[in-house]
Amino acid sequence: MNIMENQDETNGDPGEDHHRKFKVALISLHGLIRYENMELGFDADTGGQVKYVVELAEALSRHPQVEKLELITRQVFDARIDKSYAAVEEPINEKASIVRIPFGPKRYLKKESLWPYMEEFVDQALHHFRRSGYLPDFIHAHYADAGYAGAQLSNLLGIPFLFTGHSLGRVKKQRLLKSGTSEEKLEERYRIATRIEAEEFALDTASMVVTSTVQEVEEQYSLYERYQPERMEVIAPGVNLQDFLQKSEVTPRDDGVIPRIQSFLKSPDKPAILAIARADHRKNLVSLVQAYGQNKQLQELANLVIIAGNREDILGADSSKKRVISELLMNIDQYDLYGKVAYPKTHDPEEIPQVYRWAAQGKGVFVNPAFTEPFGLTLLEAAAVGLPVVATNDGGPKDILAACRNGELVDPMNVESIGESVFRVISDTDRWNQLSTSGKKGVAETYSWEVHINKYVRNLNDVSTGKRADRYDPAVIINKLPKVDRLVITDIDNTLIGDDEALEAFKQRLNQFPDNVGFGIATGRNFDETRKILSENGIPTPDLMVCSVGTEIYYGEKLIEDLSWKKRINFEWKPEKIISVLSSIEGVELQDDHCQSHYKISFTLDHKIAPKPGVLRKILRENGCRAKLITSLGAFLDVIPIRGGDGVAIRHFAFRWGLTPDRLLIVGDSGNDEEMLKGQTLGVVVSNHSPELNKLKGHGRILFAESSHARGIIEGLDYYQFLGDIIIPNDSAV
Numbered sequence: 225m226n227i228m229e230n231q232d233e234t235n236g237d238p239g240e241d242h243h244r245k246f247k248v249a250l251i252s253l254h255g256l257i258r259y260e261n262m263e264l265g266f267d268a269d270t271g272g273q274v275k276y277v278v279e280l281a282e283a284l285s286r287h288p289q290v291e292k293l294e295l296i297t298r299q300v301f302d303a304r305i306d307k308s309y310a311a312v313e314e315p316i317n318e319k320a321s322i323v324r325i326p327f328g329p330k331r332y333l334k335k336e337s338l339w340p341y342m343e344e345f346v347d348q349a350l351h352h353f354r355r356s357g358y359l360p361d362f363i364h365a366h367y368a369d370a371g372y373a374g375a376q377l378s379n380l381l382g383i384p385f386l387f388t389g390h391s392l393g394r395v396k397k398q399r400l401l402k403s404g405t406s407e408e409k410l411e412e413r414y415r416i417a418t419r420i421e422a423e424e425f426a427l428d429t430a431s432m433v434v435t436s437t438v439q440e441v442e443e444q445y446s447l448y449e450r451y452q453p454e455r456m457e458v459i460a461p462g463v464n465l466q467d468f469l470q471k472s473e474v475t476p477r478d479d480g481v482i483p484r485i486q487s488f489l490k491s492p493d494k495p496a497i498l499a500i501a502r503a504d505h506r507k508n509l510v511s512l513v514q515a516y517g518q519n520k521q522l523q524e525l526a527n528l529v530i531i532a533g534n535r536e537d538i539l540g541a542d543s544s545k546k547r548v549i550s551e552l553l554m555n556i557d558q559y560d561l562y563g564k565v566a567y568p569k570t571h572d573p574e575e576i577p578q579v580y581r582w583a584a585q586g587k588g589v590f591v592n593p594a595f596t597e598p599f600g601l602t603l604l605e606a607a608a609v610g611l612p613v614v615a616t617n618d619g620g621p622k623d624i625l626a627a628c629r630n631g632e633l634v635d636p637m638n639v640e641s642i643g644e645s646v647f648r649v650i651s652d653t654d655r656w657n658q659l660s661t662s663g664k665k666g667v668a669e670t671y672s673w674e675v676h677i678n679k680y681v682r683n684l685n686d687v688s689t690g691k692r693a694d695r696y697d698p699a700v701i702i703n704k705l706p707k708v709d710r711l712v713i714t715d716i717d718n719t720l721i722g723d724d725e726a727l728e729a730f731k732q733r734l735n736q737f738p739d740n741v742g743f744g745i746a747t748g749r750n751f752d753e754t755r756k757i758l759s760e761n762g763i764p765t766p767d768l769m770v771c772s773v774g775t776e777i778y779y780g781e782k783l784i785e786d787l788s789w790k791k792r793i794n795f796e797w798k799p800e801k802i803i804s805v806l807s808s809i810e811g812v813e814l815q816d817d818h819c820q821s822h823y824k825i826s827f828t829l830d831h832k833i834a835p836k837p838g839v840l841r842k843i844l845r846e847n848g849c850r851a852k853l854i855t856s857l858g859a860f861l862d863v864i865p866i867r868g869g870d871g872v873a874i875r876h877f878a879f880r881w882g883l884t885p886d887r888l889l890i891v892g893d894s895g896n897d898e899e900m901l902k903g904q905t906l907g908v909v910v911s912n913h914s915p916e917l918n919k920l921k922g923h924g925r926i927l928f929a930e931s932s933h934a935r936g937i938i939e940g941l942d943y944y945q946f947l948g949d950i951i952i953p954n955d956s957a958v
Contacts, residue, residue, distance in 0.1 A: 267545065310324070398447075433457065498590050751778065773862045813827060826862050851865065862896065
């Protein structure tokens with residue numbers, strides 16, 4: 225089915241605009257992703273998912289409704305791998321490219337080691353979107369790591385989010401616990417709890433979860449607390465058929481993989497039992513060798529060919545890959561299969577279609593004995609060339625064989641039945657021909673990229689128009705921060721509020737703010753108190769809220785919390801010990817519970833008998849507590865993490881959203897505002913300020929306003945011409 229001929233099918237309602245253009249960001253973070261010469265089988269992270277997302281990117285970008293597409297992945301600088309993975313951008317076609325974003329160490333890391341750096345990726349992705357001016361209409365994340373990051377970006381940017389898990393942590397945990405792996409080992413090796421929580425977060429955020437099979441939905445995603453069936457969409461996976469549908473006979477290259485396969489074999493003209501999978505325990509290749517080794521009839525009838533990725537030296541491989549290859553070789557030796565089994569050391573990925581066609585021309589069979597197989601891309605490739613299959617009775621293969629009727633399903637734990645099924649397919653020529661023809665027809669009708677993309681884009685239309693059960697109202701801008709190039713940030717108490725007439729005047733000015741000017745508040749109040757005081761005074765929800773003396777940050781209409789900030793300031797934070805130490809000091813009294821938050825401990829000070837702040841800081845250090853102490857009005861003390869504070873929180877915000885300090889207008893009145901007023905930002909101190917701020921007089925970028933409360937904010941807006949061409953003291957307009 226041709227996409228161009230069927231573009232009107234992208235939306236079922238003839239009254240809708242069928243030609244709305246979309247910008248799409250696909251995110252796939254682990255493994256090695258490039259468009260040219262994909263290195264499939266490099267390690268456990270570089271397999272079917274990599275091939276799928278690259279081909280999805282290419283196929284989706286060619287749909288007429290897609291204006292632009294970026295496949296966002298990780299930039300890697302590592303002497304062990306090709307330098308192409310360090311390139312910032314790699315074109316796919318005129319509308320699509322692979323974009324590589326740096327985060328974490330420069331070297332290549334396996335996916336389990338990427339979790340500590342997810343927030344850094346989110347920050348860098350926000351920078352990328354602002355620098356490039358490319359703000360997608362949809363974010364589609366692949367696997368749990370990208371799912372977590374994509375859900376974060378979706379919340380921060382107010383962009384609909386799609387998720388594909390590929391394989392799921394809860395399923396893996398069940399299987400490994402059943403096999404005898406301990407909870408402790410699971411966590412140590414796979415960070416399984418972190419992965420599952422990321423998947424829960426992604427499922428809760430997603431407007432649509434793209435799955436490959438009904439079995440995935442009913443037996444795997446249903447294990448999750450945030451499982452919502454109405455958000456699930458089964459779209460049969462696509463496969464690039466062009467390389468597999470050539471009619472010509474195979475002419476192997478003299479130096480190619482097929483001659484190397486044949487060099488292993490005493491009788492290379494026998495049918496081939498072909499398996500193509502990375503050397504991973506989950507792929508269950510050892511059971512296939514055992515099935516072949518235990519079945520003498522099968523050995524007489526056919527050869528076994530296993531392509532298990534590329535390897536240079538088994539001893540230099542990672543422990544998992546080394547264990548699998550060693551088991552394969554030991555079983556080949558145990559059953560004395562030399563001359564009957566081929567296991568080439570290397571291959572060119574571009575030769576794989578030839579290998580499938582070679583096996584099909586020899587009346588062979590393709591076998592996928594994996595313990596779990598959520599997708600089944602290799603089965604589709606085999607079907608496309610007319611190679612019958614024997615596959616695991618799990619996940620994707622069940623749907624594929626139901627659609628293509630081109631083979632048999634087996635229990636991957638039953639070695640004997642694997643061998644028997646393979647023998648039945650190869651030994652019956654008439655049945656082999658029937659399965660071959662059926663497979664080619666079924667994959668072309670059900671699993672082509674054209675079919676996949678047409679259904680995919682119809683669902684994008686439904687999400688964008690609100691026809692699906694969706695988290696986002698398309699008519700509402702959830703977060704204007706991506707379009708903001710400057711921000712007014714003000715304290716609440718005695719600055720924004722305290723003079724009702726001044727507040728009303730400021731609210732009128734606020735309503736006149738152009739779209740590129742944002743409004744934020746920074747306060748010592750906690751989140752709940754802040755929302756309450758804003759509501760009581762009729763102040764609209766700000767674009768930015770910095771609460772609890774710079775220890776909490778929230779964005780946009782939905783008040784999405786900045787989780788990266790929480791992780792950053794948690795460093796050496798010991799709240800229970802701080803309370804114990806300071807509460808025992810005369811003149812220092814803990815305030816009521818409503819004044820406290822997790823990262824802010826508030827005390828009142830009796831200045832007559834309480835030690836000076838410097839002394840209190842020394843006492844905390846002597847007791848092993850690193851913290852920042854902030855006093856205001858001579859009577860209040862807030863203790864926060866050493867990395868917290870209004871000033872650093874606002875600078876974290878500016879870095880994350882790509883704003884320079886001179887695009888921030890900061891307004892305050894007391895000592896706890898000092899940190900955020902200093903530096904390269906533009907400052908305003910209202911006339912009713914406390915004496916603690918007098919030390920800032922004479923600072924070139926701080927205006928001491930003649931007006932009090934909210935009128936001081938208005939005075940600052942006018943002084944700096946902040947809503948137009950900003951004037952910086954001693955500087956030209958910007």
